[in-house]
Amino acid sequence: MRRILTAGFLGVGLALSISGVYAQQAIELHGASQFNDDHAFTKSLAKFGELLKSCYGKPLNIVLHKNSELGLEKQYFEYMSQGRAVDFAVVSPAHMSTFSKAAPFIDAPFLFRDLDHWNAVLDQDLLKPIADEIGKRADVMLVGYAGGGIRNIFATKPLGNMEGLKNLKVRVQGAPIWSRTFQAVGMAPTVIAYNEVYNGIQNGVIEAGENEAAGVEQMRFFEVAPQLVMTQHAITIRPIVFSGKTFRKLPTELQDCVAKAGKEAGAHGREIESSEDTAKLEALESAGKLKRVPFADREAMKAAVDPVLAAYAKEIGAEEILAKINAIK
Template structure:
């Protein structure tokens, strides 16, 4: 159990996720230093001090410790290595060694990983942990490695996505027919249509203005982004729909294993697994504290709602896309947990 100091730091750090600027990194790819250490370059999209950053820095610390300094990890926050799609391309070519990715960021390369983003499939963090411990994802992970030359070391994430609306809302019935911002995903569009919403694709950087101007009446995200982007100002009616527990993958390039060799590779794998546990704990704590504090803002209402009717409508959509992606057995195993 982490002490109060770490809990407080994790929460404050999560609020710092406002910095999402993108730029290209010039110092990419692992290299040897004059002390003969192998330096790995690892990136993420968020600001310094956020749970992503804390987790990746813990990975760096563990790698250096377990390899007695023979391998070091240089962490590049704030999208210094590009957005997640660009960073993933860097993993494939070996110009980036490691990074943190959302399933949607690599769906173009391996669609079945989007199984982890299906609304209401994963009920809570305990269910998430059961999935990670069960081996259900092994075949998907191996498929990603075989097709892309990258590997999932462990999983970060753990925030829970909620909905927020411009007009008053106290139940799921209240939001039926409202224009709702979605990411560009056929599966997500169909899911939100089944909930009775009217999905509209809006770029993330245009969302605040879209809410303020009435282009859309609602959207969904994690508490850290509702807070840091001040979405609660334009859409102060927050419903705790808890429709997605986030999975964020810590991934590494197969070309990096070639550089590390047989002796160092298992040590870096071990560091990745331990960093994942640490990062999930940090993010879970931060998310809970932020959700609890959102209602402190003037004019903001936070309402827990019964979403069982929505969840019941998701199952045919899960089955449709799981069959389309070739992961029907994995879906069945998750449902049986």
Template sequence: MKSIVKLLASTAVALIAGMTVAQAQQVTLRSAEVHPDGYPTVEAVKYMGEIVNRETKGRMGIKVFPSGQLGDEKDTIQQTQFGVIDMNRISMAPLNNIIPATRVAALPFLFRSVDHMHKVMDGPIGDEILASFEQHGLIGLAFYDSGARSFYNSKRPVKSMADLKGMKLRVQQSDLFIDTVKAMGGNPTPMPYGEVYSGLQTGVVDGAENNWPSYQSSHHYEVAKYISLTEHAMVPEALVMSKRSYDKLSKEDQQIIRKAAKESVLKMRELWTAKEKESEAIVVKAGVEVTKLSKDEFEKAVEPVYAKHVTDAKMKDLVARIRAVQ
């Protein structure tokens, strides 16, 4: 009898212990992404998840939902602010109308090179911009690369601003991007990323602007076979977490999240460099016509964009500090 009692007692203890472990175990953070599986930003967040899982001994992980499964970026920003989505990799443009500091990093021809952009965004200025997210319900974790953005279209090679005149060009849903394209002579048409392929195919838009990996992975090159290397914007992308989700974590786990996000940046850049070369080779082999051109007239044309969007002393100071980084 005593042995049966002991057995029942030990079983009960094991069950309770098991329940306690299960309750303390896997917290899965849901992360939104509009790009397809395998894209550098998708793989970088997965890599971050591996670090988080390892550092928390399996208590916490990250599940990435690629290809816009959770909605387009404008919708997922709101869901992240409300805590419906835990994490999000967001292009800077949709944040421009929400977080003023992000407008600076999205200004045309601001960064002189990829190296210049890295020095700025990896340093105190980048940390300052990330910190400004919190008052808007988001925790800024890190900045990812998005390459240089150039114009592509289905009509003709663009060799000068005159060739852009009147062309219907898809832009991200941002006043800054709308004004940038207007300044260069195009007819900006805001449109969610997931609708661009059909828009190009049906003639709703004549072209768009993006980086090599997006141009290739979205298959836009199939329906817009002219790309002109204006490289008018070199806009970092933000990796953010919902403040509501973040505040539920212990201080220790918050630090693990922040550290893992920073570590994922190096992984992302490694993957990005390889993907840019691969994407360019794919579209060139497919017969896309690539045009290199002088950027001088484009740079001069966007001066009014600075006048309109860099309005207060704080933003003007930020622009000056970014340009001063060597």
């Protein structure tokens, strides 16, 4: 008898594969998303599940927990590292920083010039050394790269230049590179949980946040901060991640399918998000829900951030990676 155990919520979800005289039972894998069916991340994970089932061709149940049913991305990553509750998810690199200082470098502010540059970096697999470090330190595998949303600052007031950003109380992701870069620009960054941003702005704890179009729409940030300052300071990379502990318990043929499906689902997610980004903002603006504010000082903002990014790359041993990324024309 052969038994394969994968993580289920609080240890309840069991995946059992039996050979011999017993009929084979389905392996069960649990995915998690903070968002509903309409969000690009959920669509990427749903595609991952579909591709896994098609590739494997044997009994396989995919359970996708949506709408933050199992918590937030930071918790998903911790669960996967521990081998419980969540087997796969989309997780922002910033939420991996507890395990790997290098992880947030994957989509740090002003790392990419534009979408063509971003695609070239991913096509050349320049981030593999960081993915390998994350796998070693956290025992979580980066099996595909979704993302492609361009991040801007949503605020309670229009801010068209660097002077307007001075001392702005803005929520940033919980990784040092985000606080450092925003401080370098002159803002006053603070780290609070993603699901507390709306109330934080509403209650005056913060004045702004930063997100891609899908997040602004899904979390309805435009209701409390309708001014979208077009800083275009980052292009997201949102890895599809898979628990190493779960992976090692899977049959070899399903392991191969995880690797294959991860790449394909990541490409699917990038196509969705990068193509939807502008359309979502145009729809929100047409409906009078937000106003896009041109930002005149993007180059000055980048100039303030570049030394911080270079110092961070040196600190985490990613100088060679940064040089290769910058060398792409």
